[in-house]
Amino acid sequence: MKSLSEDVLQRMRDRAGSPGAQAPPPESHREGPGTQPGPTAAELREELRRRYEREHALVQEELARIARQEREAGREELSAAVRRERAQAREDAEKARQLVSHVQHQDGGRGINPLREPEKEGGLHAPADLDAWVAEIKLSIPCCFAISGCYGCGCESSKHILGLAKQLDKKEAELKRLAVFYKEQLTLLEKKNLEYYKLASEQYQEAAAKAEAHIKSRSTTPVCADLQAQILNCYRENQGQTLCCSSLAKEYMQCIDAAKKKDEFHMRGAQWCSGFGRGLLS
Helix, strand or coil, X not given: CHHHHHHHHHHHHHHHCCCCCCCCCCHHHCCCXXXXXXXXXXXXXXXXXXXXXXXXXXHHHHHHHHHHHHHHHHHHHHHHHHHHHHHHHHHHHHHHHHHHHHHHHHHCCCCCCCCCCCCCCCCCCCCCXXXXXXHHHHHHCHHHHCXXXXXXXXXXXXXXXXXXXXXXXXXXXXXXXXXXXXXXXXXXXXXXXXXXXXXXXXXXXXXXXXHHHHCCCCCCCCCCHHHHHHHHHHHHHCCCCHHHHHHHHHHHHHHHHHHHHHHHHHHHHHHHHHHHHHHHHC
């Protein structure tokens, strides 16, 4: 989980330091006030939503890539370990077979039933089942398991063969244990990825809810609407005689100024209340 978090944080830092996140232009290059209208509340909400969706998609893509890489690495490691153990098991089986043949050659076939080839007189051979193979080896060397002891049939060599067979059995059990272990690790990794995905989704929903709470819609009712209608009617009725509507235009400008002063008064009052509340809390 730690490596996942570090990769995601590094990816976020790279995006924050990309050329797209440039500093704002200096004061001399900024456009004057009133040249372009600012974004509305709906546009701000839409931009914030798109930004969250992009970041969420980026996080999910990064998580999927990291999980895929770790699964592939785990499978490759498991396959390599299984191949090594199987090769070692085959090598040990071949050594055991050669050792039995060597003991048979030294004893002249008196005490040990030789491991003949399958097509020769139905002799023994190394079967696929390791337990069956060990049982066959035990049956081939009866002198080493007699209660009265050995009877000159190469008992020490036979014990060595049985030791090799036990080692093969242990290696097979180790392979099974490794397979179970890697399967559990893959399951645990997938579970952690799912939990991280759920956590990221919950955080995204909480952030979106907070943004919606902070960005509130404002009323956009026109100011001095009745005077606007009177001025329009006056200009229509007195085309080419704009001085006839000068009194209405003057009254309209006074109404606009009064509305601006009213908005400034309300804004200053809200700022004062906010600062006073913070002072009391501190």
